Amino acid sequence: MIPSAFDYVAPTSVDDAVRALAEAGEDAKVLAGGQSLLPVLRMRLAAPTVLIDLGKVAELRGVREDGDAIVIGAMTTHYDVQRDAMVHEHARLLQVATDTVADPQVRHRGTFGGSIAHADPAGDLLAPVLALDAELVLCGPDGRRTVSAADFFVDYFTTALRPDELLVEVRVPKHTGWSAHYEKFNRVAQAWSIVAVAATVRAEGGSIAEARVGLTNMSSVPVRATAVEQALVGQPATAESIKAAAEHAAEGTSPSSDGNADAAYRQHLARVLTSRALSAAVGA
Structure with missing residues (x-):
């Protein structure tokens, strides 16, 4: 399909871009890389009157x-x-x-x-x-x-x-010296995540001193698995302690049910993928 007609602006500074956005009002769209916006424009799911391209900033x-x-x-x-x-x-x-x-x-x-x-x-x-x-x-x-x-x-x-x-x-x-892993589950290569887990860990003397765990697609916004983080601190960096902590991954989440997975399956995936991500991060 062909997008609706719009005016095109290509500012060369942040100040010019902000000015253009203020002048255009709420009917404007901002173009960064365009990998998400361009398909939406082509399908006419969005019809801005002005497109502000940041490519020259x-x-x-x-x-x-x-x-x-x-x-x-x-x-x-x-x-x-x-x-x-x-x-x-x-x-x-x-x-x-x-x-x-x-x-x-x-x-x-x-x-x-x-x-x-x-x-x-x-x-x-x-x-x-x-x-x-x-x-x-x-x-x-x-x-x-x-x-x-x-x-x-x-x-x-x-x-x-x-x-x-x-x-x-x-x-x-800065998380200097922290190990990290991102474990992603999708049905086909290059597809959006059904569920994914972002894990980064700082270990000291064979124990987990600090941990940060974020969950993808387990709510309408990204979610911190704080119960997992708390369960890990001070524990040995072993498969057993990681698996036990990962059982808390779905706590406080509200995943949706859709054609890819229902909510219960996503919660199951969160626990499994959290265990995998943390194990890969610490080498357990």
Whole structure:
């Protein structure tokens, strides 16, 4: 199908992009990598009057270090996140999760910030961002504000972004020396996750000192498996202790039932995949 007619704007700075968004009003759409938006436009599930393309805003690309955090620009591609040395060293969970996103073509065009702002509960980057306690930096006519990942995701495809704001960068606290794994269950290669688990662990002397576990597609928003995290701390990094902790994975979740799986099956998957993800992370 052919999209509805719209005006096209290609700003070259964040200020220009914010200005264009304010002038366009709520009928505007922001184009990042376009891997989610373009199919929606073609099917006319969205009919914006203005399309604001961020592709020429160079300041939104790249990864940098800022004290105890690394900062990832919203327009940084999945491919660049995969290959970045700072992400590998300080936020390994993001790298291993990004490795599973779609296929190489999508990873070369899709963007880190675009995926997060799209807020699909089956998307592979939301749970890792939540598990790492990331902060989202938003920019609008009144300046910049920072929102925690826990407060950013509101509902299905809904975030704390206001209609006149852009997601400009993601600040991720350094998890240097933490091991990580992302365990994803889908029916066919490159499909959305039916359930997935993002796990990162810091071990000391054969025991688990800290753990962070995020769940994908177990609610309308990503979910932290806090009961699992609490059960792991201080326990030996063994298959037995991990399996026991993973039994708490579905607590507090509210998965949907659909053509791929019912809620009970998703809760079962959460427990199994949490055990697998943690075992792979610690090498148990």
